Amino acid sequence: MRTLKKILPFVGKYRRDLILAVLFVVVESVIELFVPFVMAAVIDVGVVQRDIHFILFKGAEMVALTALSFTAGMFYAGFIARAAYGFGAAVREAEYAAVQQYSFGDLDNFRTSSLVTRMTSDTTVLQNAVINGVRPMIRGPVMMVLGIFLAFRMNAHLSVIFLVLLPILAVIVFTIVSRIAPLYNVMQKAVDSVNTVVQEDLTAVRVIKAFVRGEYEENKFAAVNGHLREVTEKATALTVLNQPAFQTLLYTAMVLFMWMGGNMIIKGTLKVGELTGILTYVLQIMNSVMMISNSFLLLTRSLASVERIAEILERKPEIRNPEKPVTEVKDGSVDFCDVSFKYGKNASEYTLEHVTLSFRAGQTIGIIGGTGSSKSTLVQLIPRLYDAAEGEVKVGGRNVKDYDLKALHDAVGIVLQKNLLFSGTIEDNLKWGNEKATEAEVQNALVTAAADRFVAGFPEGIRTELGQGGVNVSGGQKQRLCIARTVLKAPKILILDDAVSAVDTATERKIRNALSSLEDMTKIIIAQRVTSVMDADSIVIMDNGTVHAVGTHAELLAKDPIYQEIWRTQTGGKV
Numbered sequence: 001m002r003t004l005k006k007i008l009p010f011v012g013k014y015r016r017d018l019i020l021a022v023l024f025v026v027v028e029s030v031i032e033l034f035v036p037f038v039m040a041a042v043i044d045v046g047v048v049q050r051d052i053h054f055i056l057f058k059g060a061e062m063v064a065l066t067a068l069s070f071t072a073g074m075f076y077a078g079f080i081a082r083a084a085y086g087f088g089a090a091v092r093e094a095e096y097a098a099v100q101q102y103s104f105g106d107l108d109n110f111r112t113s114s115l116v117t118r119m120t121s122d123t124t125v126l127q128n129a130v131i132n133g134v135r136p137m138i139r140g141p142v143m144m145v146l147g148i149f150l151a152f153r154m155n156a157h158l159s160v161i162f163l164v165l166l167p168i169l170a171v172i173v174f175t176i177v178s179r180i181a182p183l184y185n186v187m188q189k190a191v192d193s194v195n196t197v198v199q200e201d202l203t204a205v206r207v208i209k210a211f212v213r214g215e216y217e218e219n220k221f222a223a224v225n226g227h228l229r230e231v232t233e234k235a236t237a238l239t240v241l242n243q244p245a246f247q248t249l250l251y252t253a254m255v256l257f258m259w260m261g262g263n264m265i266i267k268g269t270l271k272v273g274e275l276t277g278i279l280t281y282v283l284q285i286m287n288s289v290m291m292i293s294n295s296f297l298l299l300t301r302s303l304a305s306v307e308r309i310a311e312i313l314e315r316k317p318e319i320r321n322p323e324k325p326v327t328e329v330k331d332g333s334v335d336f337c338d339v340s341f342k343y344g345k346n347a348s349e350y351t352l353e354h355v356t357l358s359f360r361a362g363q364t365i366g367i368i369g370g371t372g373s374s375k376s377t378l379v380q381l382i383p384r385l386y387d388a389a390e391g392e393v394k395v396g397g398r399n400v401k402d403y404d405l406k407a408l409h410d411a412v413g414i415v416l417q418k419n420l421l422f423s424g425t426i427e428d429n430l431k432w433g434n435e436k437a438t439e440a441e442v443q444n445a446l447v448t449a450a451a452d453r454f455v456a457g458f459p460e461g462i463r464t465e466l467g468q469g470g471v472n473v474s475g476g477q478k479q480r481l482c483i484a485r486t487v488l489k490a491p492k493i494l495i496l497d498d499a500v501s502a503v504d505t506a507t508e509r510k511i512r513n514a515l516s517s518l519e520d521m522t523k524i525i526i527a528q529r530v531t532s533v534m535d536a537d538s539i540v541i542m543d544n545g546t547v548h549a550v551g552t553h554a555e556l557l558a559k560d561p562i563y564q565e566i567w568r569t570q571t572g573g574k575v
Helices: 002-049 052-100 112-154 161-203 205-210 214-240 242-267 272-314 375-380 405-411 426-430 439-448 452-456 475-488 505-516 553-559 561-571
Strands: 334-341 352-359 364-369 390-395 412-415 493-497 522-526 538-543 546-551
Touching: 002 052, 002 112, 002 272, 052 112, 052 272, 112 161, 112 272, 161 205, 161 214, 161 242, 161 272, 205 214, 242 272, 352 375, 352 546, 364 375, 375 493, 375 522, 405 412, 412 475, 426 439, 426 475, 439 452, 439 475, 439 505, 452 475, 475 493, 475 505, 505 522, 538 553, 538 561, 546 553, 546 561, 553 561
Parallel strands: 364 522, 364 538, 412 493, 493 522
Antiparallel strands: 334 352, 334 390, 538 546
C-alpha cells in the first residue's frame, strides 16, 4: 500500500476522467442486471399468457436497456483511455525527472537497462492495469453483489447454492495469486537482463564483428532470453488455470441450478421465467467473480512493477542543493583540503586518500599517473559529480557543497573520458554548451578545438547530421567536437579528462596553444602522454589514489623518479 500511495498521485489532472469512467461502469453494470428481470417477465407473463403486446413492450425495454448499457460502455472507454495513457505519461515523466536529479553515485546503483525497463515495460504494465483493470475491478463486485441480491429476491431457496460456490472460488483465487505473485518480480528482472544484453550488443556491434564473437553473443542472449521464457511460461501456466477452474464451477453451478430448479418447477414452487432469470444471474455472477480474479492477477503483476518504479521515485539523490545555496562562482580557483573518497559508504578501501592541492584561477594544471591512480575520480569531485567522504573541495574559495548545483555545473566544464554526441546536427550538439551562442561563437569554439577544418570539409558544415553517438565521425573528430562544445559553454574551470587521446600530437599542440589564450579559465588536463602536460603551470602526479608529487616539468624532471621514468619511456630522452 505504501508504494501504491507513491504512484496514485500521478493520476493528477486525470482524476476526473477516472471518476467518470468508474461511474459509467457502475451505470452499465446496474442496467445489465435489470435485463434478467425483464426476461423473466417476458416468459412468465408474455409467453404463458400469449400476450404479444406485452412481449413487444418488454422487448423494447430490453433493447432500450441494451442501448443505454452500450452508450455507458462507450463513454467509459473514452474516459478510461484518457486517464490510463495520461497516468502512464505522468509516471514516465516523473521517473525521467528523478533520474536527471541523480548524482553519479545514485546512477551506480542502477543498470542502464534496468532504468529503461522501468520507464517502458514497468510503466506500460501500470498503464495496462488501469485501462484493463478498472472495468473488472468495479464491474465485478457490483454485478456480484447486486446479482446475488436480485437472485435471492427472485428465489431465495434456489439461490443458496451461491453461498456454497463463492467460498470455493475465493480459495481458488487466493491459491493462484499467492503462487504467481513472486514470479512477476522475477519476470521483470529477467526483462532487465534481456535489455542489458541487447543494449551491450547493439552498442558494441562493431567490436563483436571485429573479434568474430557473434556466435558467443548469440548464445549469451539465448541464455537470458531462455530464462525469461521459462519464467513467463511458469507464470502463464498458473494464470491460465484460472479459466478452466472457473469454467468447471460455472458448469457445475448450471447443472445444480437446473436440477434443483427443474424439481421446483415440477413441484410448482418455481416458474420457468424465474429459473431462466436466475440462470442468467448465474452467468453474470460467475463472470463477475472471474473478472475479480483476473483483476487480482493484473494487480499482482502491476504491484511488482509499482515497487520497481517506486525505487526510482523514492530514492533521494545523494547530492542535493543546500538550504541557502550560493548562486555565483567567484573564480576558477580549486582547492582540495585533505580530501579522501571511496565509492559507496560500505567500501572497504578509499579510492583517494588525504589529497591536498591548490590551483589558482587561470592556471593550466596537468595531471598524470598510471592506470587506476584515480585521476578521473579526483576531477569529478570538482563539479560535485561525487561528494568527498572526508575533507573539503573548494571552488572559488567556497566549499562545493555550498553552491547551487546548476550554478556549480555551469561554472565547470568537463569533457569525460567517454565522449558522447547526440543525434542531430553538429550545431545542435555544440549548442548544448550554449543554446544562445551566435554562429561566430560556434566558429571560435571549433577553432579552439582544432575542429574547424574537418567540419568545413563536410558538404553541410555545422549543419551536418550526426548519427546516434556520432558514429559517422572518427574518434579524434568526436573528441574535438566534445571539446568545442565544452569551450562554447565558457566555464570558469575546463577539465579535459584524457580528452585528446585519439588526436595526433600536432593537432593536440594546436588545441593546447588555443586553450592557453583563455587566460581567465582554469584548465585541468588529465593525460597519459607527458608531452600533453609538460607546458602546464603545474603538474600533479597521482599514484594509487594519493598525490605523489607536484611541480613544473623542469622541477619534476630534475628530482622525481616516477616522472623521470615516464619521460624516458615515452620520449626516449635523457634526464
